[in-house]
Amino acid sequence: MPNSDPPSDTRLMFELFNEIGIIEQLSRTAFEAVMTDGMTLPQFSVLNHLVRVGDGRTPLAIARAFQVPKTSMSHTLAKLDQADLIEMRPNPEDGRGKLVFITAKGRAARESAIHALAPEIAQILPVFTVQEAAALLPGLRKLREFLDKARDPL
Amino acid sequence: MPNSDPPSDTRLMFELFNEIGIIEQLSRTAFEAVMTDGMTLPQFSVLNHLVRVGDGRTPLAIARAFQVPKTSMSHTLAKLDQADLIEMRPNPEDGRGKLVFITAKGRAARESAIHALAPEIAQILPVFTVQEAAALLPGLRKLREFLDKARDPL
DNA sequence: TCCATATAGTACGATTTCGTATCATATATA
DNA sequence: TATATATGATACGAAATCGTACTATATGGA
Helix, strand or coil: CCCCCCCHHHHHHHHHHHHHHHHHHHHHHHHHHHCCCCCCHHHHHHHHHHHHHCCCECHHHHHHHHCCCHHHHHHHHHHHHHCCCEEEEEECCEEEEEEEEECHHHHHHHHHHHHHHHHHHHHHHHHCCHHHHHHHHHHHHHHHHHHHHHCCCC | CCCCCCCHHHHHHHHHHHHHHHHHHHHHHHHHHHCCCCCCHHHHHHHHHHHHHCCCECHHHHHHHHCCCHHHHHHHHHHHHHCCCEEEEEECCEEEEEEEEECHHHHHHHHHHHHHHHHHHHHHCCCCCHHHHHHHHHHHHHHHHHHHHHCCCC
């Protein structure tokens, strides 16, 4: 009978992606449990991105930053817009396009979320230290960059 | 004016979770692009789990293994059952429960998926080595275990 | 035994994700 | 300039996710 097991290299990579998937799952659930308003992880991620790298970006650029389909980002942005956390203005340099700006309310919502998150982060750090987190980042970035290059363009 | 930036420890943790989220996103998309039948990542993960740790497990145990809500797992199992990739039998030890068994067709589907994945894995490995993957795993497991303990029970 | 409570699983519905199709505008080429 | 093609964004619909509520069975205590 044929050996049905994948080679051990493959097994290891499966396990890596499996751990990553479970962490994503758990961290998303933990995040959304802490948010009192209905703020979702994608929504917060976008607000945080706009503050960190600056607003006035196009929806497509934001979709690429998170590697999600532009239709998914369109939905997230529509929700943020409805809640007045961002503002969508026409792009003066491209009549087809728009630019996304975070509002004062959006900044406040981001800060409120960060405050709500602080105790959770504080709980993690004694067990899983900043050093350990920092040690993981280069490898994860490298993996992400590989997958990024290998993918079909969004 | 107040400083709106989170402390650098928090920033670092955000970045860690952000990288993990993006990798999850990219790997899921890459996986599903390669599958010719409609096999999804959750479906494959369940089949693979049943082969690796053995079948005859309850739906709830499987949901816990992947840290997803039992209603989500119920949906995934229903799809696998419709496709005859698994079989759900009553649990002889618990009249409320069921046991999940992988079928011959399910084993074949798993192996076919692994074969379809092999070239992708082979592309990663020269760039992102087994050693690098192995180096990440202990830290990721530790983080996953922490989040697991901290969460509300499923 | 009887009843209260807990647990396994699913039905259902709200929301999210995301692929396809579409529209509007931009860009390139003749 | 005129036309073809490419691109930004959204509408729409199918499928996945997951919370709430429900059913059926199990378990523990009076």
